[in-house]
Amino acid sequence: MLTIDITGAEVLGQQGFHRDGLSLSGGLIMDAPVGRAVDLTGFRVLPGIVDVHGDGFERHLAPRRGAMKQMAEGLVAAEAELAANGITTGVLAQFVSWEGGLRGMDFADQVFGAIRDTAGGLVTDLRPQLRFETHLLDDYAGLPARIAEWGVSYVVFNDHLPHARLAEGRKPPRLVGQALKAQRNPEVHFQMLLDLHARRAEVPAALDSLCATLADMGVQMGSHDDHTAEARAAWRARGVKVSEFPETLEAAEAADAAGDVVILGAPNLVRGGSHKGNVSALDVVSMGMADAVASDYHYPSPRRAALMLARSGVLDFAAAWALVSAGPARALGLRDRGVLQAGKRADLVALDAADRVAMTVSGGRVSYLSGDIAARLVA
Structure with a gap:
């Protein structure tokens, strides 16, 4: 399972987008950083x-x-x-x-x-x-x-x-x-x-x-x-x-x-x-x-x-x-x-600038990965 701090991305909260980051560990969304930053600038991260x-x-x-x-x-x-x-x-x-x-x-x-x-x-x-x-x-x-x-x-x-x-x-x-x-x-x-x-x-x-x-x-x-x-x-x-x-x-x-x-x-x-x-x-x-x-x-x-x-x-x-x-x-x-909130399952999709699916994560595990985002994730 991923243990990462997503930074730089536009993250969709219940009130709209923010750039406060998103941390994942143990298959869940965390309420504090977990220590490994992954820069997803240019991507939008959605539930x-x-x-x-x-x-x-x-x-x-x-x-x-x-x-x-x-x-x-x-x-x-x-x-x-x-x-x-x-x-x-x-x-x-x-x-x-x-x-x-x-x-x-x-x-x-x-x-x-x-x-x-x-x-x-x-x-x-x-x-x-x-x-x-x-x-x-x-x-x-x-x-x-x-x-x-x-x-x-x-x-x-x-x-x-x-x-x-x-x-x-x-x-x-x-x-x-x-x-x-x-x-x-x-x-x-x-x-x-x-x-x-x-x-x-x-x-x-x-x-x-x-x-x-x-x-x-x-x-x-x-x-x-x-x-x-x-x-x-x-x-x-x-x-x-x-x-x-x-x-x-x-x-x-x-x-x-x-x-x-x-x-x-x-x-x-x-x-x-x-x-x-x-x-x-x-x-x-x-x-x-x-x-x-x-x-x-x-x-x-x-x-x-x-x-x-x-x-x-x-x-x-x-x-x-x-x-x-x-x-x-x-x-x-x-x-x-269904929402990106601390304590919920780490279920998310990242869209690129053309709104194509670049990454899908279900329960903290990557189910799909394509294009430039892969290099950022494994760097």
Whole structure:
């Protein structure tokens, strides 16, 4: 672990930048110098990014169907990408969905087992999240035991069934390709979707029971793609207090008004809008309703989103960066990180003059180092 006194750099505190230096030792931020100065003049030192929801790791674990046999190697590659983008805590969001294949239960079992068995040997703090499709009613009974076995402490609920088409008995777009990915006959896949849709009336009561069980286990719960205030209220009544990527302003306002955690997608912010035509994340941020910004499917985006918000004047730098550091740390209940304060974890990222990631430190250990900063650190 690093034992250094960072000098010369602009260090981001809760009120803005200062040049008072930053001391690290034993994996923590210290309240006094430790004796070895490292001059980082020209760099900005910021709290490490806490990515509260990301599935960009999928391409490392299964770049092609059947290509990844050693999943631990895929996690090592995913960690390298996280670190290169200033992420010091990464929540890996893995589906269990009717889509099957890489989003099926068997693959999820492999992913969660690999995270459980591998993450402790990595530098970046990797944490699992289960994204569960609500209409998989036959999986409800065994799910709590699986969650406990996997070591999952964060579950997010989705409903991606194309209900409107299924109600009309019409096949959804891309059904054939989707079925083949799951190694299913397209007609069998379509009938499965119809059967799941037909049982939709059973879902609310099943969710009530499942959420109560998970709450008793201490599992944090979120809903994905909230569309209405009523839907958000129903989730809240089940103890599901996180609203991930609300699709409408109505849903975001309802979550914020009730004190729920609102998480937005960084790609939405960087792009300037949703690729699906949902509410603009920029509007939600501008109205002061965002608690955290997540990578979603693109790990460079949290850094870029925070910088964009600061440069455009939507938020000051400290508030913008808090959306990718302190905010998500609070959302996850991680009180030991997200800010550069004495006693907190030594999680930080150093940006160069072009705002590229030059160094990432997680728990006092270097996870990424590039360019001129390396010579200063080892001198």
